[in-house]
Amino acid sequence: MKKVRVGIIGIQGYGATYFKILKEIGAEITAICDLNQEKAMELAKEYNVPHVVSDYKELVKLDDVDAVFISTPHFLHHRMTMEALKYRKHVFCEKPLAITYADAKEMTETAREVGVKMSCHYNRRQSLHVKVLQDLMDKNILGDIYQGNIKWMARYTEFMFNPDSAWRVSKEKAGGGILIGRGSHMIDAVWFVLGRPKVISVYATTNNKLTGFDVDDYAQVIMKFDNGCTIHLEFSYELHLPEYGWKIQYELYGTKGGVCCTEVDGKSTVSVGRCEFPEDKWTDLSNQIDMESCMVQEPKSIIEDFICSIQEDREPYVTGEDGAYITQILEAAFKSAETGKEVTLE
Numbered sequence: 393m394k395k396v397r398v399g400i401i402g403i404q405g406y407g408a409t410y411f412k413i414l415k416e417i418g419a420e421i422t423a424i425c426d427l428n429q430e431k432a433m434e435l436a437k438e439y440n441v442p443h444v445v446s447d448y449k450e451l452v453k454l455d456d457v458d459a460v461f462i463s464t465p466h467f468l469h470h471r472m473t474m475e476a477l478k479y480r481k482h483v484f485c486e487k488p489l490a491i492t493y494a495d496a497k498e499m500t501e502t503a504r505e506v507g508v509k510m511s512c513h514y515n516r517r518q519s520l521h522v523k524v525l526q527d528l529m530d531k532n533i534l535g536d537i538y539q540g541n542i543k544w545m546a547r548y549t550e551f552m553f554n555p556d557s558a559w560r561v562s563k564e565k566a567g568g569g570i571l572i573g574r575g576s577h578m579i580d581a582v583w584f585v586l587g588r589p590k591v592i593s594v595y596a597t598t599n600n601k602l603t604g605f606d607v608d609d610y611a612q613v614i615m616k617f618d619n620g621c622t623i624h625l626e627f628s629y630e631l632h633l634p635e636y637g638w639k640i641q642y643e644l645y646g647t648k649g650g651v652c653c654t655e656v657d658g659k660s661t662v663s664v665g666r667c668e669f670p671e672d673k674w675t676d677l678s679n680q681i682d683m684e685s686c687m688v689q690e691p692k693s694i695i696e697d698f699i700c701s702i703q704e705d706r707e708p709y710v711t712g713e714d715g716a717y718i719t720q721i722l723e724a725a726f727k728s729a730e731t732g733k734e735v736t737l738e
Contacts, residue, residue, distance in 0.1 A: 393703040399423035399457035399481075401448045401472055403432060405557070406486055406513070407463035413695045414461070415439065425451040452476040459509075459702060461695075462486060465559040466567050470495040473510075477502045482509040484698045488576050489715030491567035493723045496716035503712050511698045511708040512715030516581040518694065521642055521653035523686035524662055525585045528644075528651055533664070533680050535648030540623040542582050544574045546638040549629040552603065561605040569607030571598060571729075572722055575627045579613070580710075580718045582623055582642065588714075589617040595734040596725035602630045613725050649677055 398419050400410055403426045414421055423443035426432040436444045445451050452460055452475050459482035462472050470490045473483050483503065489512045490496035503510040516522060528534050551557045552569075559565040566572065583589070593616045598608035613625045642653045649666040664677040691697035691709055701708040724735040 395420045396482075396699050396702050397422045397456050397458045398461060398699075399425065399443070399451045399454065399459070400461045400463065401425045401451060402463040403435060404428065405463060407461075410461045410463055410484075410695060411435070413693055414699075417693075417696045417699065419699055422456045423451050423454055448472050449475055452479050452481055458482060459484065459699070465565050466491050466572070467559075467565045470499060473499045474502065477506055477508065480506050480508055482698075482702050483712075484511050484695065485513070485715070487513050487580075487715065488567065488572055488719050488722065489712065490719055491572075493716065493720040496719040500712035500716045509698065509702050509708055510712030510715075511694065511701070511710050512712065512718075513694055514577060514580040514584075514710050514715065514718070515694045516577040517584050517710065518689050518691070519581070520660065520686060521640070521655065521662070522581050522585060523689075524653055524681055524683070525642060525644065525651065527682055527686055528649075528664065528680070529585060529587070531680065533649055533677060534644060534646030534651060536619075537586060537621050537644050537646045539645040540582060540586075540621065541641070541643040542578050542623060542625040543627070543639060543641040544578050545626065545628045545631060545633060545636075545640075546574075547628075547631055547633040548637070552605070552609070552629050561603075561607055563606045566607055568598075568722070568726060569600070569605065569609055569611075570627045570629045571596070571608055571611040571613070571725060573629070575611055575613065575625065575725075576718055576722055578625055578627065578640075579615070579721055580714070582625070583718070583721075584714075585642075585644075586617065586619075586621065586623075588717075589619045589621065591721055591724075591737050592616050592618050593734050593736045594721060594724040594728055596728040598726070598729040602632075608729075611725075611729070615721070 425445045425448050432444045460476040462485045596613040599610040603609045609629045615623045636656045640655045651664045666675045697709040728735045
């Protein structure tokens with residue numbers, strides 16, 4: 393297949409990860425853009441990247457750039473994407489797609505109009521536990537899901553106190569804290585597992601009592617779906633957690649069974665089963681999971697899938713519309729936290 397020529401905007405933070413993965417899969421990196429020209433020049437020299445610029449507007453004009461990867465602070469996503477779309481470049485954007493739904497909607501609609509691919513880096517879809525949940529859903533082992541509890545709890549998050557990432561504690565630049573940071577990943581993951589049902593309402597609370605930052609360091613969200621399912625989500629960047637340093641957990645309860653996937657301080661467990669009523673007869677259903685298949689990461693990365701979607705002219709694993717919908721949910725959640733009221737989605 394013809395190689396996709398790639399330009400990366402922002403080579404620090406996740407931009408460095410983009411660069412590494414793109415090189416591993418054999419993509420042709422033809423341009424990089426970063427304000428730190430010294431680091432950009434060093435990277436370009438080491439890997440023979442022909443173009444190094446400090447202004448993203450210069451990168452998106454280049455004829456030998458087919459796709460643009462954007463790894464910059466949240467408030468820059470919209471303007472950089474729109475500039476890239478002006479020159480009909482495919483766009484892979486770090487999450488969230490945008491801070492506001494209006495901006496995210498404009499981005500996706502414009503991408504469709506000009507006929508290019510767009511994706512957003514919601515890579516929790518590739519995690520082992522999400523694959524396990526998908527396997528259970530595909531086999532209908534849990535039945536109809538009516539309740540779920542999702543967590544990403546951390547006692548301490550270093551980058552919130554790092555001067556090099558100070559933009560993360562600015563509401564204007566980041567759009568929010570834990571809710572838009574890790575919360576968006578978990579919202580996308582559970583929405584994806586449930587089959588992308590319509591969210592009818594959102595209720596949320598946020599706090600910044602531990603850090604005093606402009607953005608939230610703790611948040612909880614209740615989402616109600618049009619299929620009758622309710623999902624409760626809880627997140628923290630900093631918290632007085634006595635039991636562990638961090639935990640990622642998915643609990644789903646259905647009419648035929650329940651599942652709990654937990655990762656605590658790097659140790660993973662999966663429990664699946666069904667209780668027979670009126671007796672307390674427990675049946676372990678763990679052997680129903682095709683764990684070997686779940687451990688095979690497909691696609692290998694969201695980044696590789698995006699490159700393949702361009703080459704194969706198909707939809708990427710995470711579409712622009714997916715990213716925009718998560719932004720719509722986030723926007724409703726922040727509005728709910730501000731007003732103290734449940735917010736209905738259009």
